[in-house]
Amino acid sequence: MPYSNYDNLAASSEALDKHAVARHTTWVSIWVNIVLTTAQIVVGVFARSQALIADGIHSLSDIVSDFVVLAAARGSARAPDADHPYGHSRYENAASLFLGTILLVVGAGMLWRGIERLLHPEEIPEVHTIALVVAVLVLVSKEGLFRYMLRAAQRVRSAMLVANAWHARSDALSSLVVAFGILGNLAGYRILDPLAAALVGLMIGRTGWKFGWNALQDLIDRGVDDATTVTIRERLLATPGVRTIDMLRTRRMGDEIVVDVHILVDARLSVSEGHYIAEQARATVMLEPQILDVLVHVDPESDTKGTALQQWPARSVVAGAAEALCRANALTLHDVKLHYLNNGLEADVIVEGLREPARSGTDGADGTPVGGGMEPSSQSVADALTARFGLRAVRVLRVTGDTSAAPDGTDVATLTTPAAKATAAGPAVD
The missing domain is CATH 3.30.70.1350 (Cation efflux protein, cytoplasmic domain)
Known part of the structure; x- marks a missing residue:
C-alpha cells in the first residue's frame, strides 16, 4: 500500500532555492561564454589557429547547453500535478542527456576535423602570438567559472548543476591543451595546433558520453549507489x-x-x-x-518464498459457509477472522452462546485429533470448515460480556491452547 504526500514535494523551499541558484549560475556562465566565444573565434580566424577556433566552437556549444539547463531548471521546479504526481524532476535527467548528446556530436566533429588537418601537415599555417594570449585568458576564466558553479551546485545538491560545472572544468582542460598546441606551433612544431584541436574534440566527446550515459541510466530507473x-x-x-x-x-x-x-x-x-x-x-x-x-x-x-495465497478461498466464501454451518448447528455467528499465511489459511469463528472454546485439527505430532470436551455443535462447525476448505487451523471462540465494549463490538474470550493443525487436503503451499 502506498503512503505518500505529494502536496509539498516540489514546492518546497529547497526546490525553489535550487531553481534560483540554477538560474543565477547559468546566466553567469552564459555571459562568460559569450565573451569567450567571440574572442576565441575572431582571434582564431585572424591568428590562423584551428585549435583556438575549435575551442571557440566548444564555448558556443556551452551557450546552447546553458539555455537547456535554464529550461530544465524551470520545468523541474514545477509542482506535481495529476499527470505528474511525482513532480517534474526528470526534466533534469532529460536535460543532462541532451547536454551529453550535444557534447558528443561537437567532440566528434572537432576530432574529425583535427585528424583531417593532421593528414595534410603541409597545409598547417604558423599561428600568431595573440592566439596564445587568448587561450591562456580562456583557461583562467573557465577554471574560475568551474569553481564558482561547483560550489553553488553542491550547496543545493543538484546533479544537473554539478554536471554543468564539470562541463566548465572540461572546457578549462581543453583550453590548456589548446594553449600547449599553440605554444608548440609557435616553437616550430606546427602539427601540434591541429593535434591539440583533435585532442580537445576527444575530451569533449568523452565528457558528453559520460554525462549522456548516466542520464540515460537514470531515465530507465537505475537504482541508487x-x-x-x-x-x-x-x-x-x-x-x-x-x-x-x-x-x-x-x-x-x-x-x-x-x-x-x-x-x-x-x-x-x-x-x-x-x-x-x-x-x-x-x-x-x-x-x-x-x-x-x-x-x-x-x-x-x-x-520471496513462492507463496500461493490466491489459491485459498476469499473471505466471502469462508464467512458464508461458516454462517450456514452455525445456523445449522443452532449457533449465532458473530464474526470470522481469517489469517492468510504461507503455510496455510487459519480461521477464527466467533459465535455467541458457546460455553467453551473449540478447536479442530490435529496436534501436529502423532496425528491425534484434538477438540475433546467441546460442544458437539461447535466441533461440527470447526470440523466441517477444516474439511471443506483444507484450513490449517479453525478456532471457534465465544463472545463474552458486553459486545459494545470492544471497538468492533466484540469482547472475545482468549484462547490459551496452541493452534491446531488441520489434516484435511487443501491447496499445496510451500
Whole structure:
C-alpha cells in the first residue's frame, strides 16, 4: 500500500532555492561564454589557429547547453500535478542527456576535423602570438567559472548543476591543451595546433558520453549507489515492529530518490497496527534529504518464498459457509477472522452462546485429533470448515460480556491452547 504526500514535494523551499541558484549560475556562465566565444573565434580566424577556433566552437556549444539547463531548471521546479504526481524532476535527467548528446556530436566533429588537418601537415599555417594570449585568458576564466558553479551546485545538491560545472572544468582542460598546441606551433612544431584541436574534440566527446550515459541510466530507473541503499535499509530495519524487509527498490527523479519496499511484520497484527508500523518506517527513511517519496507494502510473511495465497478461498466464501454451518448447528455467528499465511489459511469463528472454546485439527505430532470436551455443535462447525476448505487451523471462540465494549463490538474470550493443525487436503503451499 502506498503512503505518500505529494502536496509539498516540489514546492518546497529547497526546490525553489535550487531553481534560483540554477538560474543565477547559468546566466553567469552564459555571459562568460559569450565573451569567450567571440574572442576565441575572431582571434582564431585572424591568428590562423584551428585549435583556438575549435575551442571557440566548444564555448558556443556551452551557450546552447546553458539555455537547456535554464529550461530544465524551470520545468523541474514545477509542482506535481495529476499527470505528474511525482513532480517534474526528470526534466533534469532529460536535460543532462541532451547536454551529453550535444557534447558528443561537437567532440566528434572537432576530432574529425583535427585528424583531417593532421593528414595534410603541409597545409598547417604558423599561428600568431595573440592566439596564445587568448587561450591562456580562456583557461583562467573557465577554471574560475568551474569553481564558482561547483560550489553553488553542491550547496543545493543538484546533479544537473554539478554536471554543468564539470562541463566548465572540461572546457578549462581543453583550453590548456589548446594553449600547449599553440605554444608548440609557435616553437616550430606546427602539427601540434591541429593535434591539440583533435585532442580537445576527444575530451569533449568523452565528457558528453559520460554525462549522456548516466542520464540515460537514470531515465530507465537505475537504482541508487550501494552506500545510499545500505543507509535506507538500516533505517527501515531500525523501525520498531519491522522484522525484515524484502524487495527494496530505488530510482531517481532528477536529484531525488523514490523508494519502494516490502516490510515484514507480525502476521497477526491488526491492519491498523501494520499501517502504523509502515508509516513509522516511511517517516524514518524520509529523514534523508534526497528522498522524494517512500512506498511501503506490508507483508505478514515473506513474499520471496513462492507463496500461493490466491489459491485459498476469499473471505466471502469462508464467512458464508461458516454462517450456514452455525445456523445449522443452532449457533449465532458473530464474526470470522481469517489469517492468510504461507503455510496455510487459519480461521477464527466467533459465535455467541458457546460455553467453551473449540478447536479442530490435529496436534501436529502423532496425528491425534484434538477438540475433546467441546460442544458437539461447535466441533461440527470447526470440523466441517477444516474439511471443506483444507484450513490449517479453525478456532471457534465465544463472545463474552458486553459486545459494545470492544471497538468492533466484540469482547472475545482468549484462547490459551496452541493452534491446531488441520489434516484435511487443501491447496499445496510451500
